[in-house]
Amino acid sequence: MxxxxxxxxxxxxxxxxxxxxxxxxxxxxxxxxxxxxxxxxxxxxxxxxxxxxxxxxxxxxxxxxxxxxxxxxxxxxxxxxxxxxxxxxxxxxxxxxxxxxxxxxxxxxxxxxxxxxxxxxxxxxxxxxxxxxxxxxxxxxxxxxxxxxLVTGEAEGVQPDHSFHQHGPQLYNGGYGHAFAVDTAAFADLAAGTPYAFSPRALAVLSGFLLDGQRWMIHGGRYDIACMGRESSREGNAGQARELAGAAGALARAGAPRADELIRFERPSGARAFWRSDYLAVFRPAWSAAVKLSSTRTVLSESMNGEGLGGRHLCDGALHLWREGEDHPDLSPVLDWRHVPGTTAVQGPGPPAPNHLDRDRGGSPFAGVLSDGWYGVAAMHLERDGMRARKAWFFLDDGYVALGAGITGAHVHTTIDQTALPTTRGYRLLEPGELTIRTGARTGRWSDINRSQPDREITAEVMELWLGHARTPGYAYQAGDDEVAVLANTTRVQAVRHGGLVQAVFHEPGTLEGITVDRAVLLQIDGTTGHVACPLARGGHVTVNGTRVTLPASGETRRFDLERALERTMRR
CATH class of the missing domain: 1.50.10.100 (Chondroitin AC/alginate lyase)
Known part of the structure; x- marks a missing residue:
């Protein structure tokens, strides 16, 4: 004592x-x-x-x-x-x-x-x-x-994929999960060398949570706001991610495994699919990105106690991109919250209505993420506010491709980006689209999204880039300089090819470019190596070109081998 x-x-x-x-x-x-x-x-x-x-x-x-x-x-x-x-x-x-x-x-x-x-x-x-x-x-x-x-499971807390849930199956690594990481590491450090010392098993869970969970949701020293719930509306809160290095050091002192990694606590590299939370994160030397989806299995970013008033669309395919060396100020007070990057949303006067505490979920069971550790695929059936869209993202070496199809509803925009100026970002349309760019000074207050926050005015120079859908029920655009071909962008299948790599979202059984599947899946094939995930999280089996693959019911990615590689074709 x-x-x-x-x-x-x-x-x-x-x-x-x-x-x-x-x-x-x-x-x-x-x-x-x-x-x-x-x-x-x-x-x-x-x-x-x-x-x-x-x-x-x-x-x-x-x-x-x-x-x-x-x-x-x-x-x-x-x-x-x-x-x-x-x-x-x-x-x-x-x-x-x-x-x-x-x-x-x-x-x-x-x-x-x-x-x-x-x-x-x-x-x-x-x-x-x-x-x-x-x-x-x-x-x-x-x-x-x-x-x-300090266990993993499907109740609130640390999930099997190292994401964190609180208030139901709601992604909260940057909010409650941050406090959990910092505080449990402090408990482990306090207990070390006493009769209360944590077991090796518990320390391993916590080590994995910091290294394979928390670390993947930090970009430019701040949390991705899509993993913070209502806490993203508190001024300066995203920057608390910097506290994790100290927590990792405390955990290393407590004797946790992977101590060298904890002490360094370096920026990760590769791609990681958080299948319990409909979330995918990708890190490259010069940039990083993350996309947050929603399904009937996951709770949307909540509003409570007058907080989180702008977060309605943070789980509707929100894709945030960070460039190394570029300043990324927190634009939350001045954002147009109907133009969250990556989302397809109904437009209207004023800010969107907030989600309810732990009650609102995605509108479709179809949402999934796939990763082989370097490349990644994400897709969802978005059903929100009387609007529908089939959305897919394919993460490559130098950026990503975003595809959308079957968009219905009135006054709908797909936002490519909303970021501070000046910026070095560039995008390429891969299909004709109704493109609008808006730049200029924007003014807002933290109190606009959180009634307990300061009401002083904040002004920032902002660029918004979006596509309208009055005449075009789809979109295709690219960030980065990868050589890529769009193989399909329909309500049945969306797919791209990058060199010998094919990434596809089959919304139903079908055939494309020498690939045949007998059910809806997310799929990646590179040579004779395949990766597949079930976007409905139902498990079972899928047959890919005659190869039968068992799918985890969790939605987790499964690797498999093909007898022969695909013939290489290119199409735009």
């Missing part, structure tokens, strides 16, 4: 010394009657109290008593049960000031109905309570509960 206490106290690094409180222990500039559910005003008292505890313990003791006497209540349960007790426990530990009143507040963090990251926060409070009260059994229980979360 003493070892854990010493380690924890060393981690509780205070912020800048705050202005001292008034003689009554309160700060006059804090609204103690505030009731904001996302950015609760009285919480700032505890932030300052923790910093004050290290630098001015006498003043901190007065501020501690003031909080306990006031005991404010937030309309959001999280602050009452988790957020406030955790910071109060930090201050009490630094001050070495256990008391019945402090214990009573910390006891509000119960285990009941806690899952995923919420359980981690409850365990943090429990550790502080047990260290203050000398409860060794309770301390051991808290560490056991955290270790028990």
């Amino acid at each position: 003493d070892t854990v206490r010493s380690k924890l106290l060393a981690l509780l690094t205070p912020g800048a010394d705050p202005v001292p409180p008034a003689p009554d222990g309160r700060w006059p500039d804090i609204d103690y009657a505030g009731r904001d559910v996302a950015d609760w005003e009285p919480f700032e008292h505890l932030v300052r109290l923790r910093a004050l505890a290290a630098s001015a313990p006498d003043q901190a003791a007065i501020a501690l008593r003031a909080w306990l006497d006031l005991d404010p209540v937030c309309p959001n349960w999280w602050y009452n049960q988790l957020g406030a007790p955790r910071l109060l426990g930090d201050a009490a530990l630094i001050l070495n000031a256990p008391s019945d009143a402090v214990t009573a507040v910390l006891a509000r963090a119960t285990w009941e109905n806690m899952t995923g990251q919420n359980l981690i926060w409850a365990a943090q409070v429990a550790v502080r309570r047990c260290l203050l009260t000398g409860d060794e059994e309770g301390l051991a229980d808290a560490f056991r509960r955290v270790e028990a979360l």
Whole structure:
């Protein structure tokens, strides 16, 4: 217990010394009657109290008593049960000031109905309570509960593909999953060398989560906003990805496998399909990209507590591209949220309506991702707001090809890009299209997408590039300089060829360019090596040119061998 206490106290690094409180222990500039559910005003008292505890313990003791006497209540349960007790426990530990009143507040963090990251926060409070009260059994229980979360499965938490789910099957690596990674790594570091040390199995799960999950969703030092849920609408939040290097180092100190990789925590290379979350990430030396799909199996990016008001289309084929060496400022306050890059969406006046908390899902079961470790394929049947589209992406050496077919609905746009100026990006239309480009200054506020955020105006120079579909129910465009041929772009099959590589999305059984399949699949063939995935996540078998392949029900990519390579043809 003493070892854990010493380690924890060393981690509780205070912020800048705050202005001292008034003689009554309160700060006059804090609204103690505030009731904001996302950015609760009285919480700032505890932030300052923790910093004050290290630098001015006498003043901190007065501020501690003031909080306990006031005991404010937030309309959001999280602050009452988790957020406030955790910071109060930090201050009490630094001050070495256990008391019945402090214990009573910390006891509000119960285990009941806690899952995923919420359980981690409850365990943090429990550790502080047990260290203050000398409860060794309770301390051991808290560490056991955290270790028990370090498994992969289909419940909330770490998934078998190393993505992270919270609030149902909702991709949240850059939100709850970020806190989970940082906090569980800290728990592992605290427990190392004590009777509470995590098992090798648990450490391996956490190591895989950071290296094969979190690392693949960071571009240019920030999280892809499509994996952040409503937390992408908090100013500066995407930049918290930089904290992961420290978490990886803590995990290496705890004795986790792949320690050398954790210590380096380098930018990845290749392509990775997150089949549990309808997500594909691709990294090359000069660029990276990620696409987020939706299906009836996955929850859309949520809105809650006045947050995430612009995220309606973040799971509708959102494709974000990052170029190394190019500045990528966070444009969230000024974005046109009906023009999310990669998406096909109905246009209208004003911002789109937000999704509901953990209720809204994709409109079709057809969505899948495939990767052989370097190349990648993604496809979905988009059914949203009375509009339908069949969308496919093929990731190659120097960029990607995006194809769309069967687009129905009125006032529909497919957005190629929306990015800050100046930019070095370029795109090539592979089919005639109704192209529009718009550039200029855009002004917005963080409060436009999150009611708890600042309402100061932010202005940025932005380029928007999109295709209309009044006369053309499809599209084909390319980013990058790969030599590529479009083999098909119909509602039945979409496919490209790049040298000897063929990538295809069969929306139904069919034949194309010497390839015959007997069911809907995502397919890649390179010489005699094939890769296939089931976009319906139903498993079973597929026959490709006479070769019978077993498909995992998960939607995971399966490798197989063909008896002979395809004959090479080129078509545009």
